[in-house]
Amino acid sequence: MTNLPPELPSDSLTDAASDLATATPIVSELATDSIPAHIKAEILAEALPYIRKFHGKTIVVKYGGNAMTEERLKHGFARDVILLKLVGMNPVVVHGGGPQIDSALRKIGKQGTFVQGMRITDEETMEVVEWVLGGEVQQDIVMLINHYGGQAVGLTGKDGGLIRARRFEMPDRENPGKFLDIGFVGEIDAINPAVVKALQDDAFIPIISPIGFGVDGQAYNINADVVAGKIAEILKAEKLIMMTNIPGVLDKEGNLVTDLSAREIDEMFADGTISGGMLPKISSALDAAKSGVNTVHIIDGRIEHSLLLEVLTEQAFGTMIRSH
Structure with a gap:
């Protein structure tokens, strides 16, 4: 209770x-x-x-997967976010857009390539990422929320100096001490929450695209899970909720693990149970938990109104990430 x-x-x-x-x-x-x-x-x-x-608490939601592509789920998510705002909470949405980026790349004859869950991002791919995330996907979310009576405002890392980034150097697991070049993929240097807090105070719902900018103005593609985790940490969020296309974290037999400690996560990293796109997701979730975010949950975004079920009921589903 x-x-x-x-x-x-x-x-x-x-x-x-x-x-x-x-x-x-x-x-x-x-x-x-x-x-x-x-x-x-x-x-x-x-x-x-x-x-x-x-x-009055901040709830950071990483929005991605089927919840962003199926019309029924998209409309339900928009209404759910508005409801949280309506009853006095402060939802902040950080969205992904992998399927939409892949679709746009295919139209220009490119194939998406990933290393350890990170998209290799050359100059042409970066242009597509900016257009898809900061334009098409973000506008779709903002328009839906506004359609249902909310007040959403779209942001990228450049707005108000929100996300300062630098080029990410990915360690080469096969050659210790060396790094892989994965292009314009960024890691976060700093988050300036002023613009987000100002929007929250004025009853707006911030919708953040995971695009960071360097001191020279260069745009960087940043994993949305990483951005959501860092935003939750900086805003001292009550909750970080990551919506996925699976029930939560699964063990080697495919069974849902409802509760994970830092030690258990390290073991699942080591034996390969957690791999691919789940690597940055779980790492970011654990970092947020260690940094003081009160509760971190990975939930199934394919379930209609899963966000409301997580926040407004005692029904437990998905995986809770603990720092100890």
Whole structure:
């Protein structure tokens, strides 16, 4: 059972309850006559303690996978994010866009190549990444949220000096002491949260594309999981939620692992259980947990309203990452 903080003023809870109950375009399921009144009441009653607990808290969401490509899930995600904002939380969305980048590259005759979960990014690929992430994908998310009554604003690392980056030197695992050239892939030098905090204070929902910029203005492609983890750390987020195309972290037999400690993660790295695109995801999740983010979860974005289920109910699913 959740340990709740001191109660908010009663008018705040009343407003939150009213917002949750009357947000017809956002949670259409509660507005339909097909759900009995007592079930609706139970849903609201279960959500209210979590609304109180997380009121005013920052929730960083790494948005990617099927949740970004399936229309039903895209619309559901937009409504879910608005609802979190509506009841007093501060959602910050960091989005990926791998499938969209791959599609754009195929149209110009290029094939995406990855090393240890990182996309090799030459100059032409970097141009595509900037156009797809900072343009097409981000605008789609912003437009959907605004369509449902939210106020979303798109950002890249260049806006307000949000993400200062430098070229990433990837260690060559086969040749210790040497590094692999993977092009314009960046690692984060610094995060300036001022623009994000200003948007939060003005009731906006920041939508961040994982593109960093060097001191010389060079754009860098940064893994979205890495950006989400660092943003969560700098903003002192209450939660970091990473949405994926799988139920969570799986063991060698394909079974869901619901809880992982730092030691267990190191063991899964060493024996190859965690590999490929999961490497930067789990590393970033663990770094965020070690840096003070209260809870870090990897959840299945293919489940409709999985974000709300994680934040507003006691139903546990996916994998929780612990720093100890």
